[in-house]
Amino acid sequence: MAKTKTKFICQQCGYESPKWLGRCPGCEQWNTLEEETMIDKKDFKRSPTIVSSSKPQLIKSIKSGAYERYDTEIHELNRVLGGGLVKGSLTLISGEPGIGKSTLILQASSKIAEKYGTVLYVSGEESEEQIKMRAERLDALADSLYIVSETNIDVIEKYINELQPAFVLLDSVQTLFKEDLTSAPGSVSQVKESVNNLMRIGKSKNIPMFIVAHVTKQGELAGPRVLEHMVDTVLHFEGERTQEFRILRALKNRFGTTSEIGVFEMAEEGLVEVSNPSAIFLETLTQEAEGSIVVAMVEGTRPILVEIQALVAPTNAGFPRRTAVGVDMNRLNLIIAVLEKKMGIPLMNQDIYVNVVGGLKLEGTSADLGLAMAIYSSFRGIPLPSKDIIAIGEISLTGDLRPVGQMEKMIKEAEKMGFKGCVLPERNKGKVKETGTLKINGAKSLRDALQLVAN
Structure with a gap:
């Protein structure tokens, strides 16, 4: 007959302990250890993971190719x-x-x-x-x-x-x-x-x-x-x-x-x-709106255009709120700091809300420029031509625009969706071919990009 014994096992990481602990030493989570009755390993035979008929083979003798x-x-x-x-x-x-x-x-x-x-x-x-x-x-x-x-x-x-x-x-x-x-x-x-x-x-x-x-x-x-x-x-x-x-x-x-x-x-x-995700995410796009602009990103092999919205409102009491849906909060704080330091925009007494339409989560840094433009537009009360122009680019801590990869894919998607202009880093502009249907505007810094849109 199999012998049984009691152990406390963490339900998060699987750490085993002979006694209950309030905090798991493995994953440092609280109240995750639960008591379980274990069978003695001498009497319990675990099912083999690998088929027993397998044997070592020379790597050169193994057939290679695509999986079926x-x-x-x-x-x-x-x-x-x-x-x-x-x-x-x-x-x-x-x-x-x-x-x-x-x-x-x-x-x-x-x-x-x-x-x-x-x-x-x-x-x-x-x-x-x-x-x-x-x-x-x-x-x-x-x-x-x-x-x-x-x-x-x-x-x-x-x-x-x-x-x-x-x-x-x-x-x-x-x-x-x-x-x-x-x-x-x-x-x-x-x-x-x-x-x-x-x-x-x-x-x-x-x-x-x-x-x-x-x-x-x-x-x-x-x-x-x-x-x-x-x-x-x-x-x-x-x-x-x-x-x-x-x-x-x-x-x-x-x-x-x-x-x-x-x-x-x-x-x-x-x-x-x-x-065609871009068409779905841009269904509700308005012609001109404060704090709204279209950004581009690449997921795998497919470029996707999404609308990003920002709302800047004065803080009534307490600390200013920072709320982001679909945007990494650390990235948002970085862009806010650049706007304050390099553009002289006082945002310390402003609540800032950011939302990506459609529930998509933005990955990478290609949406940095669009996010900064949306916040600037909402703060200044300047409508952006969101149906005519898209913004692509990474913002550095110095306020400069850095180039992003796979720019040509995003430009082609913007042309297909009927956009007339694009604001992107100057170093990306020389590598993108203009077709005449979409005007490409290069900018060296965030200040240059905001001046292009404001004018």
């Missing part, structure tokens, strides 16, 4: 995955409750079942009837799509051996458990062992798997950090439930880049792909 991928028939999902779903891969998808995780994987499972054969959808949170109701609404009723409500990992493995599916989806990993472990489902031990078993099954049978995971209140992936290291790909849904747009981003991808994003729109029939 499944086409999910959802182009935005294929883009984020790096071209499709790799056979034998383990993909983790996370996001806020109600963001559309289950909707996306159900749509993908139906399309894969229609094209490649048997697909097994395992749900630990919903009954078969609930999934059928959602599938009818999404028109995801493929003939070879199997649904089962189960949480026991050993029973799930039996179903996989019986059906031999081409694709497996599990919703969610926090509900799975293994009978050999006495700890509760969702604990560090259960999550690690369940994912370890799924990885063994997927790699040995060459079956791609999708796993849904919960997130914490801070929006981070729930569970131990080792979970992200075990899987091949980590996808994350961004956006608000009250907004119609959803952003799918790859946080980790062993088979492709992590810089691509997928844009979806939540509709009555499910998640609808957005092939």
